[in-house]
Amino acid sequence: MQPTEGERRTRLTIGVVAARSGRLAKLGDPLTFVTEHLRRRLRHVVGQGGRYELELVSRDSRSDPEVARRVTEELIRHERADIIVTLAGTRVLPAVADVCEALATPCVTSAFPWQVHYFGRGATRTRPFSWTYHFCWGLDDIAAVFAEMWAVLGAERRVGCLWNDGPQGNWSRHRERGFLPAAAARGHFLVDPGGYREPATAFDDHITAFRDADVEIITSAATGADLARFRHQAARRGLRPRLITCSRWLAYPVDGTGADDPAEAKVASLVYWTPRHPYRSSFDGMPAADLAAAYERATGRQWLQPLGLAHALFEVAVHALATADDPTQARAVAAAIGRTRLETVAGPLDWTTGPVPNVATVRLAGGQWKRGTRHPHELAVVSNSHCPGLRLEADLEFLH
Known part of the structure; x- marks a missing residue:
């Protein structure tokens, strides 16, 4: 019901777009959990x-960008959402953000390299977005963490790039803003045979190029299925890299045995959130470990890295509503996000010093999948120079 002229609004709404079904459901699961976990606790601002x-108020994107657009518009037009939050994939997240930008509604998103989100949606350093805000690591941050792990094998390594022909792959190879220039600046030589279409069926051209270049390291942003397929095909043709770093096989505990066991494959990845991170919620001081424990008790499943980001989305949204000059006015809420500096359970977030307007960065460490004690597979921290306060848990291991 719309308030009459002069009547003060007394209710605020956070709209949530979560992938509760479809191929992104595992990514959406932490956001769904946090929404229900906080629904009973966030009654007032x-x-x-x-x-x-x-x-x-939550809606299911069904892991589909067209559905995501439709439900985002429903949240804005029918539920009168004052701010939208989401974690999503390479096509779904931009769909949500673009609707919010078009309908002048503040939006906070995460779990997507910021260059892909920002430049990939058409913003520039001098022409930022008006309504959509993001926090995440960058492709250059991924390159810095991976290059540090590559350097354990020695300086100036030859690295094969297993990148797709989609947004993340194309931006990774961008000559100015991607992963490639940041890694090359550290003295490494990157071999990029070009993008492959997902889901992949054959990697013959990549394997040939990597063998010809005598690479010892593969870096990738492949799905778990495509990476496993590449490893099988490479082994048959005698390509056995000593290390694989993958920025996409990172958020989830991977179920696998034998050749598909991530511990046996020595896959190294990114660490952006664990129960061991020294971060606390801005709501009540809850440590990261308690959030992970609550998730495992409620779901019976192992904690996931996006859990910390999902909780931080609500921390930012509530902070913006609480500090806006008028939380019932969209422009005021957007301005409040833009000046946010906040310690969250996902770490410190600062939109006032971001690499570009609309963006705050998340700290990264390096990790490697190991066989666990509490869980079949656990991601151990093996490189921490970019994440102060996070202790090392294991040495980086290599194949043969």
Whole structure:
């Protein structure tokens, strides 16, 4: 019901777009959990003008960008969402953000390299977005962490690039803003045979190029299925890299045995959130370990890295509503996000010093899948120079 002229609004709404079904459901699971976990705890916001009731309203994107557009518009037009939050994939997340930009609604997103989100959607350093804000690591941050791990084998390594022909692959190879220039600046030589279409069937050209270049390291942003397929085909043709670094096989504990066992494959990846991170919620001081434990108790499943980011989305949204000059006015809420500096359970987030407007960065460490004690596979921290306060847990291991 719309308030009458002059009547003060007393209710605020956070709209949530989560992939509860479809291929991204595992990524959407932490956001769904956090939404329900906080629904009982976030009943009110105290902001400029007084105390407001707070409602969290969620919609399923079904892992489909067209559905994501439709439900985002529903949240804005019918549920009167004051701010939208989402974690999504390479096609779904931009769909949500683009609707919010078009309908002048503040939006906070995460779990997507910021260059792909920002430049890939058409913004520039001098022409930022008006309504959509993001926090995540960058492709250059991935390159820095991976290059540090490659250097354990020695300086100036030859690295084969297993990148797709989609947004993440194309931006990774961007000559100015991607992974490639950041890694090359550290003295490494990258071999990029070109992009492959997902899902992949054969990697013959890549394997030939890597063998001809005598690479010892493969770096990738492949799906778990495509990476396993590449490893099988490479082994049959005698290509046995000593290390694989993969920025996409990172968020989830991977079920695998034999050649598909991530511990046996010595796959190294990114670490952006664990129960061991020294971070706490801005709501109540809850440590990262307690959030992971609550997730495991409620779901019976192993914690996932996006869990910390999912919780931080709500921390940022509530902070913006509480500090906006008028939380019922979209422009004021967007401005509040843009000046946010906040310690969250995902770490410190600062939009005032971001690499570009609309973006705050997340700290990264290097990790490697190991056989676990509490869980079949656990991601151990093997490189921490870019993440102060996070202790090393294991040595980086190599094949043969």
